[in-house]
Amino acid sequence: MYSELISIIVNLLIAMLIPTAVVLGLTYINRDSKELLVRKYGFSSQIWLGCVGIFIHECSHAIMALIFGHNIVEFKPLILPRNVARNDSALGYVRQTWNANSTYQNMGNLFIGTAPIWGCTLVIYWVSKTTMPNVYQFVLSLEKAATSYSMLKVQQVIANPNLFANMDMTSIVTMLIGLIIIANIVIGGFDLSPADLHNAFGAFIALYLIVLVILSVLTFLGFGSVVSAWLLKIMTAFVLLMSLSLVLSVVINLVLRFLNFFI
Numbered sequence: 001m002y003s004e005l006i007s008i009i010v011n012l013l014i015a016m017l018i019p020t021a022v023v024l025g026l027t028y029i030n031r032d033s034k035e036l037l038v039r040k041y042g043f044s045s046q047i048w049l050g051c052v053g054i055f056i057h058e059c060s061h062a063i064m065a066l067i068f069g070h071n072i073v074e075f076k077p078l079i080l081p082r083n084v085a086r087n088d089s090a091l092g093y094v095r096q097t098w099n100a101n102s103t104y105q106n107m108g109n110l111f112i113g114t115a116p117i118w119g120c121t122l123v124i125y126w127v128s129k130t131t132m133p134n135v136y137q138f139v140l141s142l143e144k145a146a147t148s149y150s151m152l153k154v155q156q157v158i159a160n161p162n163l164f165a166n167m168d169m170t171s172i173v174t175m176l177i178g179l180i181i182i183a184n185i186v187i188g189g190f191d192l193s194p195a196d197l198h199n200a201f202g203a204f205i206a207l208y209l210i211v212l213v214i215l216s217v218l219t220f221l222g223f224g225s226v227v228s229a230w231l232l233k234i235m236t237a238f239v240l241l242m243s244l245s246l247v248l249s250v251v252i253n254l255v256l257r258f259l260n261f262f263i
Contacts, residue, residue, distance in 0.1 A: 008215050011231045016208055018235055022242050023114050023192065029249045030190040036256040037187070044081035047091060050188020052181060053120060054078050057189045058092040060119030061112055061196075068108025070096040091188070103206075110203030113196040120189035121245045124182055128244070131178025134167070143240040186248050 037045045047054065058077040065072055074095040096112075098105040129136040167175070192200075215227050 008219050008227055015231045015235050019238055023117050026190045026249055027192045029253050033187055033253045033256055036260055040260045047081050050184055053185040053188025054091045056120050056123055057116040058094055060115035061094040064112045064115035065096045069105050070098040072096045107203050109199040110207055113200030116189055120185050127178050127181050132175045183252055186252050
């Protein structure tokens, strides 16, 4: 029983640290991408080339704040370049208040602070599905194969990608538009501010302790193996879901580095 409990404690920590690492990784990569843009093309470039992402970023904050019962005092999803100086260089913002005595609202800070990661990822999947269905189906097939823990299935999917099958000129143009939108989302949407990360940190600790108590009770009731299997599935699903955002973020960062070096 106690060995199962220790296993649950470790697995839960890993299950929560993996999303944390992904969030911090996406923030670092895309913050660097915006710095590359600003350094080479000026401050306004991150707005023009990341406006869709900035808009989704702030809307994600606002939607999650409403879900957790926060009171939105002021909401600006996108600030145009000519107005940025008057707003402390913020590209957009959501200002909200909440009841400090409410566990639910305090816990919401974790999800509100990291909401742009989930919001931008979901929109990227939707844009992929709408503008490049072949790529979307390939990603889904690859994720399904990975969740089956079968390297053979993964190799089969990679060996037969069919990414550009049955594509006419309209499909190619649509795909290019989709790529431009996705690049815009990646550049502007994934950079969490220090305030976002600060608000999420305390809520992360509280959430870990609450979930740990619940899972510990389930383990003492004899559901240890079920809990372990559930945690493994959650970790795998999250990594696969975020893999597209991670790959796109790295690719765009490398492209910007390439352009800065040669141009």
